[in-house]
Amino acid sequence: MKKRATALLLSLMVCAPAHADRAPYTLQLLDDIKQEGMTLYFEATSDTSHHFSHGHHAPHSDPDKVKSGFHLFEILLSWLSEHDDETSFETVQGIGQEGTIHTVGAEMTRVIEKAFGRDMLVCISELEPTEFARAYMFGNETLPEGQRGPDFSAETRLTIRQISENPGSGLACAL
Numbered sequence: 415m416k417k418r419a420t421a422l423l424l425s426l427m428v429c430a431p432a433h434a435d436r437a438p439y440t441l442q443l444l445d446d447i448k449q450e451g452m453t454l455y456f457e458a459t460s461d462t463s464h465h466f467s468h469g470h471h472a473p474h475s476d477p478d479k480v481k482s483g484f485h486l487f488e489i490l491l492s493w494l495s496e497h498d499d500e501t502s503f504e505t506v507q508g509i510g511q512e513g514t515i516h517t518v519g520a521e522m523t524r525v526i527e528k529a530f531g532r533d534m535l536v537c538i539s540e541l542e543p544t545e546f547a548r549a550y551m552f553g554n555e556t557l558p559e560g561q562r563g564p565d566f567s568a569e570t571r572l573t574i575r576q577i578s579e580n581p582g583s584g585l586a587c588a589l
Contacts, residue, residue: 437498437577440491443515444543444574447487451519452539455527458520483517484564490514495573522550525563529553544578 494501526549527535538549551571554562566574 437495439498439501440494440573440577441543443491443494444547446515447519447522448539448543448546449519450515451517451521452523454516455520455523479517480521481564483514484521484566486514487518488567488570491570491573521563522546525550525557525561526553528561529556542578544574547574548578 523535526538526546530538530549530553534549538546550563551566551574554565
């Protein structure tokens, strides 16, 4: 695990330069995914979770729902990357991605924790949302096949790298 965490820090340092405009609604979508997904994941994995302990399953435990959630997220992210300067927050919220936000974020949280441990997950959660997404991408590559989440497309990976404001901020998690 320590080897993976070191490799994560190195991968977070290597990134395309940030764009000046930063794509505010794209970042908002990524932040919502991080916040809502982590909340759902921690509720679902908590020993005191009554909702999930009485027969209800966490959304990230259904592989079909996770796969379709990632597909919808990538479509939305692709659209936003082309139209961010022409849209509004209400438009982004109105597309109906709320369930997707929870599902995708919970799965990303699961993968990061599985790959790097709870302490690294907590530290990464304090960073900007692009670092959370980048940690997911790298963590997913380091896990064995049966433990991985869905892979992002090359276009999604590029979009996330391009809007990173502070590449390498993951170094703070090692200190």
